[in-house]
Amino acid sequence: xxxxxxxxxxxxxxxxxxxxxxxxxxxxxxxxxxxxxxxxxxxxxxxxxxxxxxxxxxxxxxxxxxxxxxxxxxxxxxxxxxxxxxxxxxxxxxxxxxxxxxxxxxxxxxxxxxxxxxxxxxxxxxxxxxxxxxxxxxxxxxxxxxx
Numbered sequence: 001x002x003x004x005x006x007x008x009x010x011x012x013x014x015x016x017x018x019x020x021x022x023x024x025x026x027x028x029x030x031x032x033x034x035x036x037x038x039x040x041x042x043x044x045x046x047x048x049x050x051x052x053x054x055x056x057x058x059x060x061x062x063x064x065x066x067x068x069x070x071x072x073x074x075x076x077x078x079x080x081x082x083x084x085x086x087x088x089x090x091x092x093x094x095x096x097x098x099x100x101x102x103x104x105x106x107x108x109x110x111x112x113x114x115x116x117x118x119x120x121x122x123x124x125x126x127x128x129x130x131x132x133x134x135x136x137x138x139x140x141x142x143x144x145x146x147x
Contacts, residue, residue: 009033010108011140017112018138021119027082027126028062028136029115030054035144038068041075048141049077057135061126063118065098065111074098076114085125094118 018029030052038044045066049055054062060081067074076091094114101110 009111009140011142013108014111014115014140015138017115017119021115021122022134022138023128025119025122025126025128026059026061026132027119027122028054028057028134029118029122029138030062030064030136030141031111031115032064032066032141032143034066034068035070035142036068037071038066038073039071041066041068041071041073042077044068045075045077048143049079052136052141054136055079059126061122062136063122065114065118067107067111069107072102074102076118081126082122086121090121 014031018031021029032045032048032052034044034048045064048066049062049064052064054064057079060079063076063078063082065074065076074095076094078086078091094117097117098110098114101107101113
């Protein structure tokens with residue numbers, strides 16, 4: 001399973017998508033791959049959001065995408081300013097698009113699509129400012145191993 005998932009996840013391509021999306025917005029995006037089974041992906045995403053101190057962005061506009069391949073689930077978690085501006089339809093749309101890609105085994109494509117979609121939304125509501133800086137790393141965070 002681990003080798004299969006690693007073949008399906010291109011970290012460099014995902015990191016490039018994050019960097020490209022963040023060029024247009026003050027928002028911040030992170031991706032966490034949680035390799036152990038996850039019973040509640042939303043709770044795990046919330047924990048990761050806190051662990052990575054994503055709440056410390058200037059505009060409280062960070063988004064975390066958590067993928068748990070072993071349990072075949074994922075969650076998208078945003079900070080308070082995201083929730084104030086986007087509403088549930090946005091999250092549902094991104095999740096539906098990811099699900100379609102994931103069902104086809106196109107994990108990287110699903111993540112890149114979600115990052116692009118979230119980035120376009122963030123750019124509308126949180127445009128990049130002249131003094132904007134990258135507040136969070138763009139690297140994919142890999143937690144744990146699949147046995």
